[in-house]
Amino acid sequence: MARARAVQGLPRPRRGVRGPACRHHRGAARPRPDATRPSRGHRGRSVRALGVPRARAVRRRGGAPPGHHLHGTHAPDPRAHGRRRAPRARRRALRSPLGAHRAAGLARLAAGLHAGLDGRAAHLRGARPRRPRACRRGAARAPRGARAATAGAPGGEPWVRPTIRPRRFAMTSAPTPHGTRATAVRTRFAPSPTGDPHVGNIRTALWAWLFARRSGGQFLLRLEDTDQSRAVPGSLARIEASLRWLGVDWDEGPDVGGPYAPYVQSERLEGYRAATDRLVAQGDAYPCFCTSERLDQLRKAQQAAKQPPGYDGLCASIPPAEAAQRAASEPHVVRFHMPDEGTTTFEDLLRGSITVENRLLDDFVILKSDGYPTYHLAHPVDDEAMQITHVIRGEEWLPSAPRHVRIFDALGYTRPVYVHNSVILGPDGGKLSKRHGARFVLEYAEDGYVPEALFNYLVGLGWSLDDHTEVIHPARMLEVFDITRLSVTPAVFDTQKLEWMNGVYLRDDALISPDRLVELFADRLDRDLPPEAPRPIDRELVRALVPLVRERIKTLAELPSMVDFFFTGAITPPARETLLGKPFRNDPEAARRGIEGARRFLAATSEWTPPAIEGALRAAAEELGQKPGDVFMLCRVGITGRAVTPPLFESMALIGRETCLARIDAARALLEG
RNA sequence: GGCGCAUUCGUCUAGUGGCCCAGGACACCGCCCUCUCAAGGCGGAGAUCACGGGUUCGAAUCCCGUAUGCGCUACCA
Numbered sequence: 146m147a148r149a150r151a152v153q154g155l156p157r158p159r160r161g162v163r164g165p166a167c168r169h170h171r172g173a174a175r176p177r178p179d180a181t182r183p184s185r186g187h188r189g190r191s192v193r194a195l196g197v198p199r200a201r202a203v204r205r206r207g208g209a210p211p212g213h214h215l216h217g218t219h220a221p222d223p224r225a226h227g228r229r230r231a232p233r234a235r236r237r238a239l240r241s242p243l244g245a246h247r248a249a250g251l252a253r254l255a256a257g258l259h260a261g262l263d264g265r266a267a268h269l270r271g272a273r274p275r276r277p278r279a280c281r282r283g284a285a286r287a288p289r290g291a292r293a294a295t296a297g298a299p300g301g302e303p304w305v306r307p308t309i310r311p312r313r314f315a316m317t318s319a320p321t322p323h324g325t326r327a328t329a330v331r332t333r334f335a336p337s338p339t340g341d342p343h344v345g346n347i348r349t350a351l352w353a354w355l356f357a358r359r360s361g362g363q364f365l366l367r368l369e370d371t372d373q374s375r376a377v378p379g380s381l382a383r384i385e386a387s388l389r390w391l392g393v394d395w396d397e398g399p400d401v402g403g404p405y406a407p408y409v410q411s412e413r414l415e416g417y418r419a420a421t422d423r424l425v426a427q428g429d430a431y432p433c434f435c436t437s438e439r440l441d442q443l444r445k446a447q448q449a450a451k452q453p454p455g456y457d458g459l460c461a462s463i464p465p466a467e468a469a470q471r472a473a474s475e476p477h478v479v480r481f482h483m484p485d486e487g488t489t490t491f492e493d494l495l496r497g498s499i500t501v502e503n504r505l506l507d508d509f510v511i512l513k514s515d516g517y518p519t520y521h522l523a524h525p526v527d528d529e530a531m532q533i534t535h536v537i538r539g540e541e542w543l544p545s546a547p548r549h550v551r552i553f554d555a556l557g558y559t560r561p562v563y564v565h566n567s568v569i570l571g572p573d574g575g576k577l578s579k580r581h582g583a584r585f586v587l588e589y590a591e592d593g594y595v596p597e598a599l600f601n602y603l604v605g606l607g608w609s610l611d612d613h614t615e616v617i618h619p620a621r622m623l624e625v626f627d628i629t630r631l632s633v634t635p636a637v638f639d640t641q642k643l644e645w646m647n648g649v650y651l652r653d654d655a656l657i658s659p660d661r662l663v664e665l666f667a668d669r670l671d672r673d674l675p676p677e678a679p680r681p682i683d684r685e686l687v688r689a690l691v692p693l694v695r696e697r698i699k700t701l702a703e704l705p706s707m708v709d710f711f712f713t714g715a716i717t718p719p720a721r722e723t724l725l726g727k728p729f730r731n732d733p734e735a736a737r738r739g740i741e742g743a744r745r746f747l748a749a750t751s752e753w754t755p756p757a758i759e760g761a762l763r764a765a766a767e768e769l770g771q772k773p774g775d776v777f778m779l780c781r782v783g784i785t786g787r788a789v790t791p792p793l794f795e796s797m798a799l800i801g802r803e804t805c806l807a808r809i810d811a812a813r814a815l816l817e818g
Numbered sequence: 819g820g821c822g823c824a825u826u827c828g829u830c831u832a833g834u835g836g837c838c839c840a841g842g843a844c845a846c847c848g849c850c851c852u853c854u855c856a857a858g859g860c861g862g863a864g865a866u867c868a869c870g871g872g873u874u875c876g877a878a879u880c881c882c883g884u885a886u887g888c889g890c891u892a893c894c895a
Contacts, residue, residue, distance in 0.1 A: 520894075639845085788855085
């Protein structure tokens with residue numbers, strides 16, 4: 146029977162409205178006051194899959210002809226009729242009908258008692274953008290109308306207008322005053338080479354990639370290796386491997402190059418130097434000769450005095466000529482000069498307009514004494530140079546975004562659109578840690594997750610398409626991803642849900658093709674099966690195994706121990722207790738009879754197919770006067786060595802008559818001993 | 819301490835002033851199906867929308883405050 150599936154693109158009735166397919170329900174339902182309100186369970190636990198074109202989705206469970214509407218194939222459990230209950234909320238409502246309140250209010254409204262509504266309702270007309278969550282910064286916030294009109298930050302770019310962007314993200318950008326910005330979206334993933342990429346970082350990369358690809362733009366990879374002390378050798382390869390495993394590609398990057406090469410920051414030092422020189426010449430930056438000792442003291446003093454910590458601007462007062470002279474010979478850093486007064490405002494696509502007071506931002510370092518830039522400088526310089534239109538990064542950057550924006554402005558660059566996404570938390574609400582499963586992408590590969598499933602899960606952690614779609618194949622994601630629907634609240638990583646999703650991918654042909662599944666299985670078996678299993682792994686056997694085990698595992702890691710007895714000639718004999726099991730615990734003699742009977746009938750079958758085997762075993766049980774299930778279990782344990790296995794008859798058919806009979810003989814010997 | 823961001827079932831989320839005393843999913847519980855285990859079907863429990871004020875005929879939704887969590891406060895990114 147085909148499962149009912151909600152496939153994206155189908156019109157989906159809202160609550161209380163059901164398609165014609167539900168007629169049989171409605172017709173049979175008892176007429177009760179709340180009958181118009183279908184139970185929420187009605188839609189059932191069907192997997193909402195989005196991974197495939199509609200027709201395939203309908204057909205894939207083998208049942209319905211293409212013409213059939215999804216719901217039409219949904220054969221309800223007849224027992225469900227007549228005991229349909231109203232949803233929980235509705236039941237409560239029936240107990241205490243508060244709805245009267247609302248009705249009264251509406252009546253008064255209708256009576257025209259409150260004409261003021263018109264004004265308030267005005268903003269409801271027309272399509273409104275997704276409202277940025279953060280709307281509580283009163284002071285610096287312009288009235289809604291004004292904001293929409295000017296949109297850009299003070300001194301910012303008019304084309305950066307996240308707060309009035311239509312909900313379905315339109316990929317247009319207006320020309321800047323200075324010229325025309327490339328229309329194509331360009332995003333980047335810019336990790337620092339400090340080891341394996343964390344799932345949190347990768348999730349951000351996934352979103353950035355999806356966003357770029359979805360809008361026909363480019364995605365690039367850039368290495369942020371400006372802190373030599375933290376660099377971990379081999380990181381870049383791990384980063385690239387993680388992305389590739391998930392199916393993410395990049396148009397430009399350290400390995401493939403591109404028009405803005407190099408894509409490694411340590412190879413772009415001249416650019417930062419030049420930008421710094423310009424800023425110094427303009428008076429926006431200055432060399433600072435303060436020692437780290439002085440800085441430490443300063444910080445301590447400020448802490449003691451309960452003042453906000455930060456550089457006190459001592460070196461800003463050195464006359465430029467003198468500073469330049471000293472800079473030629475003395476070690477120094479370069480600091481960006483932040484104004485002492487006023488505010489800095491920038492727009493975040495998700496959070497709206499954010500304003501901070503300049504006096505709270507100190508003169509931060511942009512160029513370190515070793516000649517490397519800090520992130521604060523490298524980000525504006527490189528993202529301008531590489532024509533990045535949207536900066537998608539973690540929210541830990543939110544507090545320093547005003548600094549970045551000031552550098553963009555000072556250098557005359559075009560500000561990118563900022564998207565600061567939230568973090569991923571561990572199950573305890575703290576940081577994700579090894580205790581609760583993996584942290585690194587490639588660890589999930591080890592653990593037997595398929596990349597499509599991890600991709601799907603990660604993208605959906607903090608993002609949703611709508612109120613009901615969970616399973617969206619990466620290929621489909623490319624068509625439906627909408628970055629404005631990112632959630633800003635931190636999300637807890639739920640390994641159980643990932644496992645579930647992995648299972649969904651494993652057992653659905655439309656999500657993972659049978660051929661690919663065979664490869665996935667074979668690779669895993671080759672890796673994890675004991676050495677005595679012959680190599681190469683028998684692909685045809687694997688192919689035959691797929692339908693037997695795919696719905697019994699959640700990860701590939703569970704596979705080898707579930708099917709090893711298909712591949713090894715001998716099995717480890719079961720314990721006597723296991724063989725007897727509950728039914729024969731006190732009657733080994735009956736067990737022996739059962740096994741012998743089974744053997745006799747099996748040996749006598751003319752063909753060795755699942756139905757024939759089943760028939761033989763049932764016949765044996767009947768002759769012996771034993772329960773079929775008990776005889777089955779005897780065979781199961783005897784042939785496989787364990788009590789939990791894939792379906793018995795199919796398994797026996799694959800194992801072959803000779804091997805099965807031999808193992809049964811061994812089991813019988815066990816009972817006699 | 820200061821600043822910033824956030825707060826809807828245990829968890830992920832839907833939600834943009836009336837279709838919501840809140841919908842979906844994972845997990846959990848029960849029943850059905852069944853050769854074990856799964857998968858699947860059906861059902862259930864689970865959120866006074868962090869709290870307190872305010873605006874409004876009407877607030878999860880708008881405003882203010884409080885609490886809590888997280889982040890930043892480096893010559894790290």
